[in-house]
Amino acid sequence: MKLYKMEAIVLRARDIGGGDKLLVLYSREYGKIKVIAHGASKPSSRKRGFVQPFNHTKFLIQRGREIDSVSQCEGVEMFSFIREDLKKIGYASYLAELLDALTPEGEPNEFLFALLLETMRLMNNGDDEILARSFEIKCVGFLGYRPVLDSCAECQGQTGGRIHFSSGLGGVLCEACASADREAVSCDRGVVETMKVLLSWPPVKLRLLKVGRPARNQIKVLLRDYLKYYMEHELKSAAFLNRFTQGPPG
Amino acid sequence: MNYYAKPVAHLIDQLSKLPGIGPKTAQRLAFYLLGVPAEVAYNLARSIEKARSTIQYCTVCGNFTDEEPCFICRDERRRRDVLCVVERPRDVVAMEKSRSFKGLYHVLHGAISPMEGVGPDQLHIRELLRRLEGGEVKEMILATNPNIEGDATAIYLSGLIKPLGVRVTRIAHGLPVGADLEYADEITLSKALEGRQEMK
Ligand SMILES: [Zn+2]
Ligand SMILES: [Zn+2]
Numbered sequence: 001m002k003l004y005k006m007e008a009i010v011l012r013a014r015d016i017g018g019g020d021k022l023l024v025l026y027s028r029e030y031g032k033i034k035v036i037a038h039g040a041s042k043p044s045s046r047k048r049g050f051v052q053p054f055n056h057t058k059f060l061i062q063r064g065r066e067i068d069s070v071s072q073c074e075g076v077e078m079f080s081f082i083r084e085d086l087k088k089i090g091y092a093s094y095l096a097e098l099l100d101a102l103t104p105e106g107e108p109n110e111f112l113f114a115l116l117l118e119t120m121r122l123m124n125n126g127d128d129e130i131l132a133r134s135f136e137i138k139c140v141g142f143l144g145y146r147p148v149l150d151s152c153a154e155c156q157g158q159t160g161g162r163i164h165f166s167s168g169l170g171g172v173l174c175e176a177c178a179s180a181d182r183e184a185v186s187c188d189r190g191v192v193e194t195m196k197v198l199l200s201w202p203p204v205k206l207r208l209l210k211v212g213r214p215a216r217n218q219i220k221v222l223l224r225d226y227l228k229y230y231m232e233h234e235l236k237s238a239a240f241l242n243r244f245t246q247g248p249p250g
Numbered sequence: 251m252n253y254y255a256k257p258v259a260h261l262i263d264q265l266s267k268l269p270g271i272g273p274k275t276a277q278r279l280a281f282y283l284l285g286v287p288a289e290v291a292y293n294l295a296r297s298i299e300k301a302r303s304t305i306q307y308c309t310v311c312g313n314f315t316d317e318e319p320c321f322i323c324r325d326e327r328r329r330r331d332v333l334c335v336v337e338r339p340r341d342v343v344a345m346e347k348s349r350s351f352k353g354l355y356h357v358l359h360g361a362i363s364p365m366e367g368v369g370p371d372q373l374h375i376r377e378l379l380r381r382l383e384g385g386e387v388k389e390m391i392l393a394t395n396p397n398i399e400g401d402a403t404a405i406y407l408s409g410l411i412k413p414l415g416v417r418v419t420r421i422a423h424g425l426p427v428g429a430d431l432e433y434a435d436e437i438t439l440s441k442a443l444e445g446r447q448e449m450k
Binding site for chain 1: 398401408
């Protein structure tokens, strides 16, 4: 019987009948991984409380022929402030669904694990919307799709005058190159500067960042469009967030 | 490769679509149904057909019923000032088995789940609001499951209903009978504490 340990955050937990749950975890050691938690839906299960979405849990996993299963688990952080607030449930669902959609199974990335953990911790009294934008842009950055913001993504030149943002060309465009992508959108210099901050500042420092409603809205739309290039499907929790938060649908 | 006659393969195929039934169990069930006296198999087929064709949602509470309204909604001995809100018809059965609730039910047919794309509009919430219009209901007990979806649903409903002047409570998800305290996780324990009632 082969056993191994890992520390993970539960991204999803789905009932699959017979009291079993299929978990999608993001682990420090192995990246995204799917495991079964036998009997975890039953009230008498010792695992029940630890295998819920957004929990930070230590697992002892048993290797299986088709899929590995949870042998033991121990809660590290329960993030109960998230499950007491509908908007925070929406944001945490979005972070989990986004990470699930962007990452392949079995590719460890300790930066992503730490980013998710820190972002969820800061949701306790942080700005959920700004934390979500920082998560989005850092996430694609850690995965190697960092948007080009310092110079023109097309000609590498300076971006004076009007700036455009192109998801297809991977970042900002100078005035001369703006026509290279017909779908490029014109945006304020301030919006680009804010995106640079979201990309580079550690999440804990973001509480110093003040962003007005119009800039928040534009960044949301730009990043949502940028992320679409790296995902196979739309995120369901994005629709939920649109309904329960301010700002435009994106 | 075909190991089965076509109708047998079809039966196995249909059975394996049932929840919790894998291909092996489906095969065993199919051979069982073919081996028993014909009347036993026909009875099963007929009762599935009968249930499907006569059972619908009660237009008042949303529970499964073959009469309109259902036998619970019609029962005059039940209290009409308190509603118990549950996710699924099977939760009504669980509550009824406990014999501790004497009011009426409301079945939402699901729970809010951002990740599954289930929002309030997909649940029977408009029907619930309509029931509260008369002012007869004084208390609403939320009996959604103690998980993220059940929590989200309870928070949403509480925010929606409390301003209407209806008392909103949630059942305590305490320790299941027979479970040792030491094996309980923090969430179970804190929920049990939150939902505690005054001792008589
Ligand atoms: Zn250029
Ligand atoms: Zn009824």
